[in-house]
Amino acid sequence: MGGLIRAAIERPVAVLALVLLAVLFGVVAIRDIPIQMSPDIEKPILEVRVNWPGASPEDIDREVVTRLESELASLNGVEELQSRSSFGRSRITLTYNVKQDMDKALVLLLSKLSAVNDLPDDAQTPRVRTSNSDDSPIARLALVAKDGNEVNLEALGSFLETNIVDPLGRIEGVAEVGFNGGGRQEMRVVIDPAKLIQYKLTLTEVINALRSSSSMMSVGMITEGKRSYAVRTESANYTPETAGRIVLRTDVSPSGTIVPILLSNVASVDLRVQKRTSFRRLNGKEAIIINALREQGTNVVTTMQRLREEIALLNKTELLPRGLELNLVYDETKYIESAIDLVQQNIWIGGLLALFILLLFLRSLLPAAIIFVAIPVSVIGTFVAIAGLGLSINVISLAGLAFAVGMVVDASIVSLENIFRLRQRGMKAQNAAYLGARQVWAPILGSALTTVLVFVPILMLDLPVGQLFRDIGIAISVAVLISVVVSVTVIPALASRLLAGAGNKYERLPSIPGIDHVARYISNLILRYVRVTIKHGYVGAFVVVAILLSAGFASYRFAPQLDYLPDGNANFVFGRIIVPEGYSIDETLQIAEKMETAARPLWEGGTEIGGPPAIERFFFVAYSGGAFAGASSVDPSRVSDLRMVLMRPIFEVPGARAFVRQASLFGRSVGGSRSIRVDVSGDDRADIMPVALALNQALEAKFTRRDGNQLRVIPSLSSGAPQIRITPDLTALARAGVTVRELSSAVDIFNDGANVIEVPIDGNLIDMVLSGKDAQNMSADELNTIPIVTRSGNIIRLEQLAKIEIVSSPGNINRLAGKQSLS
CATH class of the missing domain: 3.30.70.1430 (Multidrug efflux transporter AcrB pore domain)
Structure with missing residues (x-):
């Protein structure tokens, strides 16, 4: 180490060049490091989601979830398997151990899902989602009508996707844009049962004809001379008129001519907006909610600036002529910039306070200025390490730098104080700089390594808490290690030049009345204590024990409430x-x-x-x-x-x-929550219900709402939601020549409408829905009269072919490790 110190003293220009390079690289790194609220957190969680429109929770649990869970239960590394089935959709959550390679886990999960081929035909393909800190939107927007304008927002589905969502999604740094509202168009085919009887058509024949009417596929190549042609079959661009000309069947008339039966002969076709599934309002006005998620590793501040510019452009060009307005209702950068400004302010204040203390003790501007150099060099140099390790500038890492401001001057103070002491004794500046730094480099390095080693367990921890606080550990450790290098290179080099004046001017420092008197009193008190403890060892032991007991009592008495992260004062x-x-x-x-x-x-x-x-x-x-x-x-x-x-x-x-x-400012995916989950699981809901009811009553008595507690049971403890159960009469179906599937299909069509196929309209694929005249407005009593058209051309009421009863059914079904559960 002595050679390094001497080289720094003899080559001050080289030291200055290295300092300027460190600062330059740090400034460049700051421009490229992503800026965000919190570190990127990757949780060992994968979700499988399956939608089955119109299916009850019981059907989804039986036909989808149990089949998927039986296949996924054998995956390696899965610690917990949960599922939730609700009306029309299901979600299976796989929680892995913290050391699991999530990329490999994702590949294995997709492989398992591809092996499941017995899901219901109407169920959509399973989708897989990861769980990390990027799941929280960086911005929420609301599309509303401007004051004085009446606009049907539910009819804007296609316009919304093409003119708003797509441009927002193309912004650099935006990974995904989702929206809630704005119904899409659908092609509604309204069947007339009387016409079906007239033409002796069944619903099955109509459905098969519609599904076979649209086909888009490549069918090979044709080579002719020097040219090769790709061959492709493609259905026509649909309109209600062209759809009405779809041929359902061809008959032969008595004269021998072929007579096609068209869709328009038995049904009417029109375009309409899909059935509304939600209502959304912002300050009393109808609204469409839009969420923007960022790409991992992007600068949130820069991305939001681009997003704001795009919003202003859309409001001016696309939305103003339609009487619409896109408002930014949540902007994460508002909190990021506030937090960063606060931490930066703390860094400046901390640095200035450190300079003040140095002036107070050293009583000389030059020595204080020499030490103050360590602060910007160490802090700015730390950004190079942050960029090199692929980390981000966030509240956690900046808090680490704020803590480090007071720590990075410690090594420089020890080094310069020793140099200053030797200089006061009359030693030449260069000799004092060399000898002073060489005498203390070992304890300086030991002290720094002690600080760094404290953070080693956090750096090696794979849990989310390790990922969260890794940034603060790296920021402090790197800043402290840089300060060690500064203390044995920059400080001696500057001291050998700036303290090279007359030595006697440092022999007597200016006095500060009052402060010096108090300082001498404290110094003498410490010296007397040291003399007593050296002479009487039991006194020192007594003082040590007293301090330890006092510290323990104070820690117990004044310890703050434990929490994972503070919520902060988010304005929401x-x-x-x-x-x-x-x-x-x-x-x-x-x-x-x-x-x-x-x-x-x-x-x-x-x-x-x-x-x-x-x-x-x-x-x-x-x-x-x-x-x-x-x-x-x-x-x-x-x-x-x-x-x-x-x-x-x-x-x-x-x-x-x-x-x-x-x-919470940090978001649910980072900050977690203060909730405690208690699971009650068993083979059947009826078995676990009494236990869950008793537990709920006990918890409500212990954690009252009056004290600010909130208790929620998932799913509900109620007996269930009312459900109309239709049980086919197999004998009656056989006599009528109707299958169970045809019966179910007829109920689906005449009750709520059934999606038959996607058809191309104006370059987009929309659903073709087959329904009866009163679909979406049918009452429970009218369900009995649903017409079932037989192959012989007769109409039979539903109540003649099945038993219809109202029963209670759970609105949601949760499973934990394959068993039904309540949480």
């Missing part, structure tokens, strides 16, 4: 509304409107003294089975006061419950 409260199972979407909408009615005065008229704060934005999304809502405050410091504003009106609705909490 989010709540879920749980409605009784079986409630329709219209009834759920009315419940959500009660919350909107309570919040409306706070965004329209402001607030009163002593009342809740004014609301900046309020939104809700209501769907069949529940709703969720959120609000932000004009005064961010009082946003938590809006919790009771949103919850109180739901308390008045029998059977409904609301769960509202202030959102």
Whole structure:
């Protein structure tokens, strides 16, 4: 080490060049390092999602989930297998051990899914999603009609995808853009049963004809001379008129001519918007909610700047002529920039305070300035390591740098203080710089390595907490190690030049009245204590034990509440509304409107003294089975006061419950939650229900809502949602010549409409839906009269072929390790 110190003193220009290079590389690295709120967190979780439109939770659990779980249960490294089946969709969650190679796990999962080939025909292909910190949107947007304009947002599905979602998705740094609302078009084919009888057609024949009418496929190549031609069959571009000319069957007339039976002979065809599945409002106005997710490793601040520019362009070009407006209702960079500014401010303040303390003790500007150089060199140099390791600038890493500001000067202070001491004794500047740095380099390095070794367990931890706090460990460790190099190179080189003046001017430092008196008193007190402990060893032992006991008591008495991460003061409260199972979407909408009615005065008229704060934005999304809502405050410091504003009106609705909490700055995928999950599982729901009810009552008594606790059971403890069960009479079906599948298909068509095929219209594929005249508006009593057309050309009512009864059925079915569960 002595050679390095001497080389630095003898070649100050080289040292200056290295310092400038470190600063230059650091500045360049800052420009390229991704800036985001928190580090990238990859959780060992994979999700498999399967949609089966129109299927009940029981059917999805039996026909989809159990089959997939039996195949996936043999995957290596899976610690927990959970599933949730609800109306029309299912989700299977696989939690792996923390050391699992997730890329390999994903490949094996996809291989297992490809081997499952016995799923229902109407079930969609399973989709796989990963779970990481990029799942949280960096921006939420709302498309609303401008004041004074009446626009049907539900008819904007195709326009939304083509003119808004696609341009936003092409922005550099945006990985995915999703939206909620804006129904897509569908081609509705309304069947007339009387016409089917007239032409002696069955629904099966109609469905088969429609499915065979559209085909787009490559059918090989033709080589002719010097040219090769690709051969492709492609159906025509559909319109209601061309669809009406689809031939369902050909008959031979008495005169011997072939007579085609067209779709228009037995049905009417039109284009319409799909059935509405949710309601969304922003400050009382109908809205379409759009979410933007970022690509991993991109700069959130830069991406959001591009996103804002694109929003301004869309508002000016595409939306203004239509009376629409796209509003940015959530912007993650607002919190990122605020947090970064705060940490940067702390770094500057910390640096200036460190300089003040140095001046207070050294009483000389030059020595203090020499030490102060260590702060920017160490901090800026750390950004080179952050960039090289593929990390990001975030609140965690910047907090580490803020901590490191006070630590990086320690090594330089020890080095320069020793050099300064030798200089005060009259030693030449160069000799003092060399000898002073050489005498203390070993304890400086030992102290730094001790600090670095503290973070080694965190750096080696694969859990999400290890990924989260790895940034702070790396930031502090790198900054401290750089400060060691600075203390034995930069500090001696500067000291040998800047302290080369007359030695006697450092022999007597200026005095500060009062402060020096207190300092001498404390110094003498410490010296007396040292003398006593050297003379009487039991005194030192007593003091050590007393300090340890006092520290232990203080830690126990004043320890703060434990938490994974602080929530921060995010200006947003989010709540879920749980409605009784079986409630329709219209009834759920009315419940959500009660919350909107309570919040409306706070965004329209402001607030009163002593009342809740004014609301900046309020939104809700209501769907069949529940709703969720959120609000932000004009005064961010009082946003938590809006919790009771949103919850109180739901308390008045029998059977409904609301769960509202202030959102975390770090997001659910990083910060987790304060919830504790208790699972009750068994072979059958009826077996676990009594245990779950008893546990729920005990927890409600222990963790009361009055104390701010919230208790939620998933799925609900209710007996279930009402379900109409149709049990085919096999004997009656056989006499009528109708199969069970044909019966089910007829009920699907005349009740809600059945998707038959996707057809091309104007370059897009839309659903062709086959339905009866009163589909989507049928009551439970009218279900008995659904017409079943037989092959002989007769119509039989549904009640003549099946037993129809109303039963109770669970609205959701959860499984844990293959067994039904309640959480």
